[in-house]
Amino acid sequence: METIHNYQCPCCGAPLVFYEQQLHCDSCGNNFSVESMEQMLEGEQQAGGESKFDWTHYEPRNYESTESINLANYSCPSCGAEITGDDTLGATVCPYCGNSTIVKGQFEGVLRPDYLIPFAVDKREAMAAFEAASKKAPFLPDEFKSKKKIEEMAGVYVPFWTFDCDCDAAVTYSAQRVSCWSDANYTFTKTDFFKLFRQGSVGFANIPVDGSKKADDTYMEAVEPYDYSAAVDFNSAYLAGYLADKYDVSAEECEDRANERVKNSTLDAFSETTGVYSSIIPEQTRVSFSNGKIRYSLLPVWMLNIKYLDKMYKFAINGQTGKVVGIYPIDKAKKWKYFWKVAGIAYAVAAVIALFLLS
């Protein structure tokens, strides 16, 4: 009997011995073919390599002087937003905080986006979407129904980083399948152990990561999804009538989030192929990116700020789909009025019944 020290039992870790054309584990009694052990070691070697997240770094580009003629840069002293827009826009309300003292500043050094998804929902449609959503809100204060107020909504291109890459990954899993059965005297439980190996490539295009701190992440995630197939090369003509916010989270700062998203999506795609087991645990994972590209993109959002009882209520409307996101307050006076009305009717009904019984 020859001991092969290289091989360890995948179930219990004890050394395997070669016996009757098989590798045998004295400790747990399992047998393995040499072929499957070799396959398993190869898988482990592949999955055990180092993960590499290589992005070609984003190269910032400024606007060409010819195309920036009609553009101006505005900044909000209240929240710090840096907004690019039409030169003709004049003083306007900050779409992020509702402050009405935004000031025109220098245009030099403003970065040019690479891509954008153009607005497909115009202001009239966005206002209608907001009004339709408002109808579902109970006891809505009148401020939220004012046409004049709703008309203050601004079309803003919100900065996003989009990440493209090819992801090559290898994963090993340990899995178990438990089966139970019983006869007249005993209940049996059988546990089969499996080693699984998956390797493959997944291509990713336009993984978005929010490039703005001012745009509340929960709002921006709620306003998604966007259809990126509608993205076009940036052209300053798209900014006519709209505002464009400048990113304040750098591409490098967003890389970790993009890495996580790519890695998790790849692992999810792999685990969908493993089949059904009682338990399945990933053991080794290697993920490598190639052709990683980062682009500065803009997504269309209609923004509306409405002040009610000293609090600013923010709404965002997807400029591609018309989806409305925001929290509507309740007008307490209206609610009580409704309560007393209902209570009054109930009282009147009770009084009628009482009269009827007395008569």
Ligand SMILES: [Zn+2]
């Ligand atoms: Zn064993």
Ligand SMILES: [Zn+2]
């Ligand atoms: Zn502001």
